[in-house]
Amino acid sequence: MPPRVRFAPSPTGYLHVGGARTALFNWLYARRHGGAFILRIEDTDVERSSTDMVTAIFNSMKWLGLDWDEGPDVGGPHGPYFQTERLDKYRAAGFALVASGHAYRCFCKPEDLKAERSAAEAAGRTWNYDRRCQRRSAAEVAAKVAAGEPSAIRFLVPPGITAFDDLVHGRIEFDNANIEDFVVIRSDDYPTYHLSVVVDDVDMQVSDVVRGDDHISNTPKQVLLYHAMHAAVPRFAHVPLIMGPDKKRLSKRHGATSVGEYEAQGYLPEAMVNFLALLGWSPGGDQEIFSREELIQRFDLEGISGGNAVFNPEKLDWFNQQHIMRMSAAEILGRLRSAGLMNVGLEIGELQIEKVIDLLKPRSKKLADFVPQMRPFLSDDLVFDEAAVKKHLSDPAVPGLRKALASALRTVEPWTAAALEETLRAVAAAHGVKAGVLIHATRVAVTGQGNSPGLFEVLELVGRDRVIRRLELC
RNA sequence: GGCGAUAUCGUCUAGGGGUUAGGACAUGUGGUUCUCAACCACAGAACCGGGGUUCGAAUCCCCGUAUCGCUACCA
Numbered sequence: 001m002p003p004r005v006r007f008a009p010s011p012t013g014y015l016h017v018g019g020a021r022t023a024l025f026n027w028l029y030a031r032r033h034g035g036a037f038i039l040r041i042e043d044t045d046v047e048r049s050s051t052d053m054v055t056a057i058f059n060s061m062k063w064l065g066l067d068w069d070e071g072p073d074v075g076g077p078h079g080p081y082f083q084t085e086r087l088d089k090y091r092a093a094g095f096a097l098v099a100s101g102h103a104y105r106c107f108c109k110p111e112d113l114k115a116e117r118s119a120a121e122a123a124g125r126t127w128n129y130d131r132r133c134q135r136r137s138a139a140e141v142a143a144k145v146a147a148g149e150p151s152a153i154r155f156l157v158p159p160g161i162t163a164f165d166d167l168v169h170g171r172i173e174f175d176n177a178n179i180e181d182f183v184v185i186r187s188d189d190y191p192t193y194h195l196s197v198v199v200d201d202v203d204m205q206v207s208d209v210v211r212g213d214d215h216i217s218n219t220p221k222q223v224l225l226y227h228a229m230h231a232a233v234p235r236f237a238h239v240p241l242i243m244g245p246d247k248k249r250l251s252k253r254h255g256a257t258s259v260g261e262y263e264a265q266g267y268l269p270e271a272m273v274n275f276l277a278l279l280g281w282s283p284g285g286d287q288e289i290f291s292r293e294e295l296i297q298r299f300d301l302e303g304i305s306g307g308n309a310v311f312n313p314e315k316l317d318w319f320n321q322q323h324i325m326r327m328s329a330a331e332i333l334g335r336l337r338s339a340g341l342m343n344v345g346l347e348i349g350e351l352q353i354e355k356v357i358d359l360l361k362p363r364s365k366k367l368a369d370f371v372p373q374m375r376p377f378l379s380d381d382l383v384f385d386e387a388a389v390k391k392h393l394s395d396p397a398v399p400g401l402r403k404a405l406a407s408a409l410r411t412v413e414p415w416t417a418a419a420l421e422e423t424l425r426a427v428a429a430a431h432g433v434k435a436g437v438l439i440h441a442t443r444v445a446v447t448g449q450g451n452s453p454g455l456f457e458v459l460e461l462v463g464r465d466r467v468i469r470r471l472e473l474c
Numbered sequence: 475g476g477c478g479a480u481a482u483c484g485u486c487u488a489g490g491g492g493u494u495a496g497g498a499c500a501u502g503u504g505g506u507u508c509u510c511a512a513c514c515a516c517a518g519a520a521c522c523g524g525g526g527u528u529c530g531a532a533u534c535c536c537c538g539u540a541u542c543g544c545u546a547c548c549a
Contacts (some may be wrong), residue, residue: 240480
């Protein structure tokens with residue numbers, strides 16, 4: 001049986017890198033084994049959920065290339081895939097639990113319970129719900145319901161031990177005595193997470209639940225629910241969390257945390273996927289750079305490590321550059337265009353642009369890094385770096401050198417890096433200066449900047465007319 | 475506080491009863507060179523602590539410590 005896995009974000013915020021990695025692991029697992037990857041939106045927290053976030057999450061998933069086989073947009077046999085459209089199912093399940101004696105109506109007011117809890121905690125005591133409503137007689141409950149008194153449904157946690165075999169952590173056991181009777185249906189008739197997740201995972205025939213470590217403590221409650229519903233318990237794999245450099249939970253103060261921000265900053269989805277895959281998972285060898293296809297071939301749940309991982313932005317940069325260097329210039333050009341980064345007036349041909357891109361690859365960590373570096377090739381409107389101008393163009397001998405070089409370049413044939421280098425060195429020698437002096441001056445005159453790719457390659461691609469014009473402009 | 479998970483270079487990790495504990499990022503030094511990158515070479519850098527099991531423990535077990543998570547009518 002091919003596995004069925006799901007990613008079930010709550011649309012209360014953007015897709016953050018932790019969620020993205022969880023989604024990625026699920027996707028990789030499904031693709032590796034020819035299973036199904038389901039996307040489900042857990043929007044039962046109506047207060048905090050928004051449709052904008054739903055859209056943002058879809059966009060980030062698509063950007064990463066994590067396509068789903070069942071879910072919003074694409075549909076599927078187990079829909080709908082928004083929990084707020086499945087409310088009937090949860091209510092029916094809640095009532096069934098009451099009917100079978102696995103749950104009971106609770107008329108306690110949340111505020112009262114909260115007050116009792118905090119009072120107990122202030123006194124240093126642990127506090128668990130005391131089941132007072134479970135002791136009510138059937139007649140009493142019926143009367144309260146008939147009177148329209150609001151009530152929640154609580155699961156009656158049985159005594160015993162609840163255990164499950166986690167694919168990452170091995171066997172994990174909990175004493176039910178430490179689990180309090182939790183609410184499954186709130187008094188506003190909305191389900192809580194524990195109920196909706198189990199109802200949906202059963203309904204959608206999810207075989208493997210791959211999710212964040214933070215759910216380990218919730219799992220026994222859900223296992224209890226599976227048992228009460230006489231449903232098969234899926235396999236669980238709890239993946240460790242991603243932390244900030246201070247090992248605290250990743251948050252805004254750590255900088256960019258959402259996938260969308262990385263997209264906006266010019267990261268490649270290939271690099272993000274590669275980086276995220278290796279954060280908490282290892283295929284075992286020394287290889288670091290993986291294509292999407294290679295990841296699919298190698299991925300397995302067993303390779304997931306047990307401890308939390310720190311998000312290291314420097315390493316992401318490195319991955320990004322590695323992927324840029326492996327990508328064709330034509331592909332990069334396409335990405336630049338769709339990212340809206342190519343709106344400079346194009347004055348050179350497509351082929352020339354691709355040559356420029358190839359030249360710039362090793363010095364571009366992000367897509368946006370190409371833009372300022374491409375400018376001297378695409379436009380005559382140079383941006384001059386003051387320090388570079390001062391350093392390399394201020395010598396009184398420079399104007400004469402520039403003119404001499406310009407005139408020598410008029411007749412160079414062919415217009416290639418090699419011929420250009422020969423010519424420039426000859427001019428420098430004729431004037432008794434070191435080639436470096438003229439090279440640097442020429443670089444600043446032609447690019448406006450103190451740094452650039454090898455000067456002769458730059459000159460070749462900028463073109464004869466422009467080079468001469470820029471050299472003569474004093 | 476209770477319950478749970480985790481612990482190898484600064485970071486991501488490989489490995490795992492007997493190894494010079496491997497790789498990558500970052501860092502440093504050198505090479506290349508017209509600059510900055512890229513690239514190449516080299517270097518420094520780790521098995522949380524304590525007990526036990528064992529001929530032998532970083533590896534297995536226990537305890538401690540630290541970190542993270544859960545402890546809601548959030549997910």
